[in-house]
Structure formats: C-alpha cells, structure tokens
Amino acid sequence: MGKRANGEGTVYQRKDGRWVATISLDNGQRKYSYFATQKEAVKAIREAHKLRDQGIILAGKDQTVAFFLETWLQDTAQPRLRPKTYIRYRQYVYRQIIPALGNIKLQQLMPQHLQKLYNGELRKGYSPQTVKHVHRVLHRALHDALRWGLVARNVCDAVDAPRVPRKEMQVLNAEQAKHFLYTAQGDPLEALYVLALTTGMRQGELLGLKWEDLSFETKRLQVKRTIARIGKQGFVVDEPKTVKSRRNISLTDLALESLKRHKVRQHELRLKAGADWMEQGWVFCNQRGKPWETGNLLRRSFKPLLNKAGLPDIRFHDLRHSAATLLLTMDVHPKIVQELLGHSNISMTLDTYSHVLPSLQEQAVTRLNSLFTNTGC
Known part of the structure; x- marks a missing residue:
C-alpha cells in the first residue's frame, strides 16, 4: 500500500x-x-x-485517563449500552475512576494505580461488588484503547478485582408464597404479583407488558420490552435484557384468572378517569393509564403487603428468585427454568440457584437407594 x-x-x-x-x-x-x-x-x-x-486518536500519547474516558463514554460506550447501564458507567467513571486516575497519562497507567484505586474505594466503605463494577468498566474501556493501539496492554488483566462474598438469597417458600398471594387478593396489583411468582419475570418486563402481548386463548404471553424510569429522561422503553429474554411464557390458570379480573378493574378506572385517561396499552398502569413508578409500587403496594402478611422484607426481584426456587424444588428441569427466566445459558441458572441443588441431590440419592434396594448388588 x-x-x-x-x-x-x-x-x-x-x-x-x-x-x-x-x-x-x-x-x-x-x-x-x-x-x-x-x-x-x-x-x-x-x-x-x-x-x-471523535478526538480519541488525535490526542495520541499525551492524552490523560480522564480525557480518554470522557471521550470513550460519549462516543463509544453510549451508543452501545442500554440507557440505565450507561448511567451506571458514567457514575463509576466520574465518581470513582477519574478522581483517582484522571491526571495520569493513559500510556503510563500501571497495575499499581488500579490496585491503589480499588483499595481506596474499599476503605471508603464501598462494597466489593461496587469496586468490581468499577474494574469491569475500566477493563472494557481499556480493551477498546488496546484495539485502537492507544496502549500496549490492558493493565486491568494484571489486577484482580475484589472477591465478592456470595449473599444468601432471600426467597419465599411454598407456604409463604401462597400466603403472600392470599394477602394480595383484591389488591389493584394482585395480577402483577401472581405473574411475578408464576413466571419469574423481571420487574421491568412485568411493567413493560401490554395487553397486545397477552393471549387468553392460547394462555401465553410474550416478553417484548422492558420499561424503567431513567433520571431526567423519564420512562424509557427498551428491548429485553438479552436475546434469550425475548421469550414466550405459558400462563397458569391462576395467572389467567387474575389478569381477567385486572382487565375489568382497569376498564372501570378508565371510565372513572374520563378525559384524563392516557391510553397507552399497559397492563399495569396508574389511575390515569400511565406506567407505574417503581418507587410508588414498592412503597404503596409491595412493602405494605409483605408487612400485612407478616413476611420478611424482601426485594421485588426476590419474587423472581422465589419462582425459580419453587420450580426447581418441584423437580422441574433446570433447562425449563432457564428458558422461563430468560437466562442466556443454563450454567447461569445452575450457578444462581446452586443453593437448591443439595436438596435435589438428596432426592436423587433417595431414589437411587430405592432403585438398588434388594437387587442383589
């Protein structure tokens, strides 16, 4: 050439x-x-x-870590990431990384700089999980810097992120789950909780459901979108989290009946609101047809229901964990649970719910004992 x-x-x-x-x-x-x-x-x-x-290459060897990360966030990370993920990346870059490493020349960044950053954040009281996220963001940025020839290596490869202790998962057992749904009977969001415990859907997927996604005839629903409030951007509708998250789910009779009652209740709300109703097709919406604010959902409905039922103060996301755990303890194959939850692979399902496996192993041993009893082996 x-x-x-x-x-x-x-x-x-x-x-x-x-x-x-x-x-x-x-x-x-x-x-x-x-x-x-x-x-x-x-x-x-x-x-x-x-x-x-984009100003990335033109700065050459003289650019600082701060200049590179600010440019990388705007021109490279933002187009790739989901809005909520991008906001978290910005927080880690401006709150943790730039204050500690911003003035260092990009090509002079050393593993010791990173280790000092991680140790300092831990001493400030940030959790190992947060510091591990900082490590991942920096690793992803420096991976691009390496591809572009701006650095000779990715120094993150020479530093270990903090080990994150595995937290014991809080889930509802079968009796607690039934008691929770019994307590939720008649609640405006009863159908939401039934779906959460019978499908394992994520909160954003549940709130992103539209009536067009449901079929009472085939007894199925489609997960097509998620919705969440993102700061000043307001409500942001996005694609499901992964390719596997875009899925079809079969509905239980309990879920179908609760959805039918919910539809009647919503029609009554629409008539009552009159001209103030904003029809957007959401299955779960407020009294004017607009999407539910997750903060309001937790404060006004979910947490009070837990308290009324005398149940542990769990997160809404723990309903998803509860659904998966209940299915696994009922001998539903992990592959089916993976597809229901929308996990990208079965290893994620097995790793997330490894706490259930010991009881399943005990069942397997009991059945093997039964099989080989009095066989002469």
Whole structure:
C-alpha cells in the first residue's frame, strides 16, 4: 500500500517482516503501531481514520485517563449500552475512576494505580461488588484503547478485582408464597404479583407488558420490552435484557384468572378517569393509564403487603428468585427454568440457584437407594 494523503495514514513492511501503521497527530507527531500482517495494519488505519473526528486518536500519547474516558463514554460506550447501564458507567467513571486516575497519562497507567484505586474505594466503605463494577468498566474501556493501539496492554488483566462474598438469597417458600398471594387478593396489583411468582419475570418486563402481548386463548404471553424510569429522561422503553429474554411464557390458570379480573378493574378506572385517561396499552398502569413508578409500587403496594402478611422484607426481584426456587424444588428441569427466566445459558441458572441443588441431590440419592434396594448388588 502506497503513501496516502497527509494525515490519512501509511502502511508499510519493515525488514524484519512486521507491518507498520502510522497516522499523523494534531501535535505534528506520528503514531506508529506494529502488526504481524498487512491486513491487521490496514484495519488499524481504517479504525483510526473513523475515530479521528471523535478526538480519541488525535490526542495520541499525551492524552490523560480522564480525557480518554470522557471521550470513550460519549462516543463509544453510549451508543452501545442500554440507557440505565450507561448511567451506571458514567457514575463509576466520574465518581470513582477519574478522581483517582484522571491526571495520569493513559500510556503510563500501571497495575499499581488500579490496585491503589480499588483499595481506596474499599476503605471508603464501598462494597466489593461496587469496586468490581468499577474494574469491569475500566477493563472494557481499556480493551477498546488496546484495539485502537492507544496502549500496549490492558493493565486491568494484571489486577484482580475484589472477591465478592456470595449473599444468601432471600426467597419465599411454598407456604409463604401462597400466603403472600392470599394477602394480595383484591389488591389493584394482585395480577402483577401472581405473574411475578408464576413466571419469574423481571420487574421491568412485568411493567413493560401490554395487553397486545397477552393471549387468553392460547394462555401465553410474550416478553417484548422492558420499561424503567431513567433520571431526567423519564420512562424509557427498551428491548429485553438479552436475546434469550425475548421469550414466550405459558400462563397458569391462576395467572389467567387474575389478569381477567385486572382487565375489568382497569376498564372501570378508565371510565372513572374520563378525559384524563392516557391510553397507552399497559397492563399495569396508574389511575390515569400511565406506567407505574417503581418507587410508588414498592412503597404503596409491595412493602405494605409483605408487612400485612407478616413476611420478611424482601426485594421485588426476590419474587423472581422465589419462582425459580419453587420450580426447581418441584423437580422441574433446570433447562425449563432457564428458558422461563430468560437466562442466556443454563450454567447461569445452575450457578444462581446452586443453593437448591443439595436438596435435589438428596432426592436423587433417595431414589437411587430405592432403585438398588434388594437387587442383589
């Protein structure tokens, strides 16, 4: 490949066989990157050319960690991430990473800098889980920096994130789950809780349900979207969390009956609201047809119901865990539970609900004892 226009970059082969990709920086210097093949060098030039307008490559060796992360967040992370995830990334970058590492030159970032950051955050009282998230965000950013030839290695690979102690999962057992649904009878959100405990759907998936997603004839629903309030953006409707999260779910008779009563109740609310009703098709909405605020849901309905039923103060998400645990203890195959929950793979299901496995193993041993009793073995 011959020399290109000024500032576009050049690719050539050295005598030792390596290929070199060069590009001009704004400060008049040249940036050199070395590759094993011509194809890799050409690809690097093309990526650099695309990134010039973003200000990432032009800063060259002189850019700081702060400059790189701020640019990376805006131009690379934001288009890739879900809105809620992007907000968390911004928080970690501006609250933890930049205050500690921002003034360091990107190419001078060392494992010791990261270790000092992690230890400092732990001393401040941040949980190991939070510090591990900081590590993951920084690793993802530096992975891109490595691909773009801005750093020689990803220093996160040389540092271990804090070990996160496994928390004991809080779930409702069969009797508690039945008592909770008994207490919820007649509640405006009774159908929501029935679905949560019989389908294992996530809160955002439940609140994102529309009547068009339900079929009373086939007794099924489709998970097509999630909804959540994201700061000043208001309610944000998004795709399900993963490809596997977009799924069809068979409904129990209990769920179908509660949904039918819920539809009648919603029709009465619509008539009462009159012109103030904002029809958007949500299954679960407030008295004007708008989506439920999750904070209001917890304060006005879920937590009071738990208290009324005399049950532990669990999270709403623990209803999902309860559903999975109940199914596994009833000998439902983990593969079925995985598909119901929308986990990307079965190993995630088995790892998340490993606390159930000992009891399942005991059942297996009991059945093996029964099988081989009086067989002469």
